[in-house]
Amino acid sequence: MNWTLASSASLNTNIQQAAEARQAQLTKPAGSLGELETIAVRLAAMQGSEQPKVQQPYIAIFAGDHGIANEGVSAFPQIVTGEMIRNFARGGAAISVLAKAQKAVLHVYNCGTAYPVEPLAGVTDCSIAAGTANFLHQPAMTSTQLEQALAIGQKAIEDAQAQHCDVFIAGEMGIANTTPATAIACALLNVKPNTITGRGTGIDDKTRNHKINVIEQALQYHRAALTTPLSILQIVGGFEIAAIAGAYIAAAQAGLPILVDGFISSAAALVAVKHNPSVRDWMFFAHASAEPGHVVMMQALNAKPLLDLGMRLGEGSGAGVAVSIMQHACNLHNQMATFAQAQVSEGKAAH
Amino acid sequence: MNWTLASSASLNTNIQQAAEARQAQLTKPAGSLGELETIAVRLAAMQGSEQPKVQQPYIAIFAGDHGIANEGVSAFPQIVTGEMIRNFARGGAAISVLAKAQKAVLHVYNCGTAYPVEPLAGVTDCSIAAGTANFLHQPAMTSTQLEQALAIGQKAIEDAQAQHCDVFIAGEMGIANTTPATAIACALLNVKPNTITGRGTGIDDKTRNHKINVIEQALQYHRAALTTPLSILQIVGGFEIAAIAGAYIAAAQAGLPILVDGFISSAAALVAVKHNPSVRDWMFFAHASAEPGHVVMMQALNAKPLLDLGMRLGEGSGAGVAVSIMQHACNLHNQMATFAQAQVSEGKAAH
Numbered sequence: 247m248n249w250t251l252a253s254s255a256s257l258n259t260n261i262q263q264a265a266e267a268r269q270a271q272l273t274k275p276a277g278s279l280g281e282l283e284t285i286a287v288r289l290a291a292m293q294g295s296e297q298p299k300v301q302q303p304y305i306a307i308f309a310g311d312h313g314i315a316n317e318g319v320s321a322f323p324q325i326v327t328g329e330m331i332r333n334f335a336r337g338g339a340a341i342s343v344l345a346k347a348q349k350a351v352l353h354v355y356n357c358g359t360a361y362p363v364e365p366l367a368g369v370t371d372c373s374i375a376a377g378t379a380n381f382l383h384q385p386a387m388t389s390t391q392l393e394q395a396l397a398i399g400q401k402a403i404e405d406a407q408a409q410h411c412d413v414f415i416a417g418e419m420g421i422a423n424t425t426p427a428t429a430i431a432c433a434l435l436n437v438k439p440n441t442i443t444g445r446g447t448g449i450d451d452k453t454r455n456h457k458i459n460v461i462e463q464a465l466q467y468h469r470a471a472l473t474t475p476l477s478i479l480q481i482v483g484g485f486e487i488a489a490i491a492g493a494y495i496a497a498a499q500a501g502l503p504i505l506v507d508g509f510i511s512s513a514a515a516l517v518a519v520k521h522n523p524s525v526r527d528w529m530f531f532a533h534a535s536a537e538p539g540h541v542v543m544m545q546a547l548n549a550k551p552l553l554d555l556g557m558r559l560g561e562g563s564g565a566g567v568a569v570s571i572m573q574h575a576c577n578l579h580n581q582m583a584t585f586a587q588a589q590v591s592e593g594k595a596a597h
Numbered sequence: 598m599n600w601t602l603a604s605s606a607s608l609n610t611n612i613q614q615a616a617e618a619r620q621a622q623l624t625k626p627a628g629s630l631g632e633l634e635t636i637a638v639r640l641a642a643m644q645g646s647e648q649p650k651v652q653q654p655y656i657a658i659f660a661g662d663h664g665i666a667n668e669g670v671s672a673f674p675q676i677v678t679g680e681m682i683r684n685f686a687r688g689g690a691a692i693s694v695l696a697k698a699q700k701a702v703l704h705v706y707n708c709g710t711a712y713p714v715e716p717l718a719g720v721t722d723c724s725i726a727a728g729t730a731n732f733l734h735q736p737a738m739t740s741t742q743l744e745q746a747l748a749i750g751q752k753a754i755e756d757a758q759a760q761h762c763d764v765f766i767a768g769e770m771g772i773a774n775t776t777p778a779t780a781i782a783c784a785l786l787n788v789k790p791n792t793i794t795g796r797g798t799g800i801d802d803k804t805r806n807h808k809i810n811v812i813e814q815a816l817q818y819h820r821a822a823l824t825t826p827l828s829i830l831q832i833v834g835g836f837e838i839a840a841i842a843g844a845y846i847a848a849a850q851a852g853l854p855i856l857v858d859g860f861i862s863s864a865a866a867l868v869a870v871k872h873n874p875s876v877r878d879w880m881f882f883a884h885a886s887a888e889p890g891h892v893v894m895m896q897a898l899n900a901k902p903l904l905d906l907g908m909r910l911g912e913g914s915g916a917g918v919a920v921s922i923m924q925h926a927c928n929l930h931n932q933m934a935t936f937a938q939a940q941v942s943e944g945k946a947a948h
Contacts, residue, residue: 265748273691274690275672275909279910279914320944321626321944325942329940330941338933338934339624339933340929344929346932347925358896363830438775443717446626497727557629557630557631560700570918571921574695574918577698582693583688583689588690590678593798
């Protein structure tokens with residue numbers, strides 16, 4: 247897993263300065279496009295181009311099941327993970343609809359489901375096992391399985407590059423996966439489970455209390471071994487979460503901008519950045535999840551998400567919406583006239 | 598001006614219930630698309646269609662100059678209003694770029710500029726006067742001028758309907774127009790100018806203090822006459838703000854959904870809703886403006902804007918970005934598979 251520690255690609259600071267200078271000359275009061283200006287300038291620095299673009303998103307959905315689901319922490323049965331893989335492939339899921347609207351490449355990486363899934367177009371079977379082990383009693387995965395999961399993410403970035411994509415979005419599907427994501431946040435940020443455990447797909451108060459107990463017990467049981475971001479990922483994580491962490495690291499190393507989705511993806515982002523801090527420079531954050539633990543993760547990542555629409559679906563759906571914001575930012579940067587071009591007088595504030 | 602008091606079109610509650618029922622059957626945890634679900638359901642009720650759509654936005658930019666600009670309350674010279682009208686027409690402004698990306702109809706209504714503007718394609722000359730009067734010393738406009746300005750907005754809605762547009766966006770251009778918009782908010786909501794006056798296009802502390810004094814003096818001078826929403830609009834408003842208020846009222850009466858932009862548009866929305874409360878049902882709110890007075894207006898309108906990106910440009914630019922959110926909401930509502938169609942198992946929470 248040594249590859250995961252290699253530095254991320256460098257940002258082009260000359261281009262960044264040129265992009266900042268251009269923003270100051272566009273026909274608008276300085277700074278009046280707010281975060282849209284920041285997005286365009288950051289993308290220019292990442293892409294080494296004065297004309298940044300987000301025309302071809304790559305949306306990789308990593309799916310996997312979780313042994314912890316046996317503890318009854320989710321509102322949905324585990325068979326839904328595989329059923330949703332079929333739904334992604336057939337175009338009926340939220341992220342399928344968004345990918346179509348964005349003209350994005352959508353590809354599913356099956357990291358290992360509890361119930362078998364037949365071969366499907368648009369789905370690569372990378373199954374590591376029929377779901378992780380139940381981390382209430384043993385590590386969710388072995389060291390070898392963690393390595394395999396990280397490599398699935400690395401492979402997804404190779405696929406994205408082979409298709410000349412210009413922004414990377416990870417989505418996920420895995421019944422019960424807010425439980426490992428919450429456990430990761432608690433272990434990495436030293437936060438108590440009762441302060442950040444949420445309702446996932448919609449559990450009631452009683453089930454939420456049970457979910458808190460399960461996470462508390464698991465963290466207590468494994469406490470001596472939860473020493474590094476990767477050990478936490480291995481012990482209380484999931485195949486799809488590890489694949490996303492691997493993908494983020496590989497994307498940053500390859501110089502591919504990342505748009506992080508919601509709660510599960512942010513847990514993977516947190517692991518990736520804690521393990522290899524250079525990855526952070528390559529990340530945009532799509533939306534504030536309705537899961538209560540997301541705020542804590544965003545603070546730890548020093549991130550302000552682009553959208554706050556009360557979404558809590560996963561699949562990459564928040565990023566599938568937010569990519570439009572990045573596209574508008576690029577269009578404005580590239581296509582607006584300068585004061586000189588438009589013969590518009592500048593303000594006192596613009597000098 | 599009696600037309601402005603007629604009721605808005607009715608929402609179709611049968612279709613609304615059908616849309617809510619459909620949302621509950623789509624392959625996602627109930628409520629997990631957050632505000633995107635609300636948008637789709639509201640649009641369905643407005644359009645009387647189980648397949649709501651936002652495919653053809655009409656973006657009307659109302660431009661006008663302000664006598665109050667003579668008090669030195671803006672960072673930009675007044676000639677910029679006309680210069681920006683040319684920039685809109687030539688495609689170089691932010692809203693021009695966004696309109697192109699959204700395949701929207703963009704049309705400028707010149708309500709009266711201080712400097713003459715030659716005939717331009719895409720610009721209708723509706724000039725009432727060469728800007729409003731300086732409301733520090735007299736009402737910004739006469740009763741007749743207010744009627745003319747409201748009618749410009751009404752005409753814009755006729756134009757939008759003639760082109761079969763499915764959502765209405767008002768933008769504005771008028772150097773110094775955060776000053777009348779702030780004065781309107783103060784008068785309508787009984788708020789002190791020093792608590793909500795902002796920096797507009799980017800004025801310094803000294804100019805901001807002067808701007809506060811100007812607004813305070815004007816409100817004091819006219820206090821006996823500031824008795825109704827329309828009298829406030831006439832006395833401390835502007836031609837373009839009145840045109841937007843008229844357009845919002847006419848849009849709601851015509852059954853055309855409205856996407857309100859930022860600070861100036863929200864001042865017009867506030868006048869429209871205070872004058873004719875039935876208009877509120879037809880409004881979506883695009884973005885939280887960086888102008889400090891916007892929060893107060895959103896509270897008064899019981900509105901939560903879709904975006905919060907630190908924008909403060911005007912022109913309809915926040916709405917030009919946010920219309921993408923509405924489009925995604927429609928696509929998801931219309932195109933996602935139901936649990937039954939996709940053969941996906943439902944969760945306990947979904948029952």
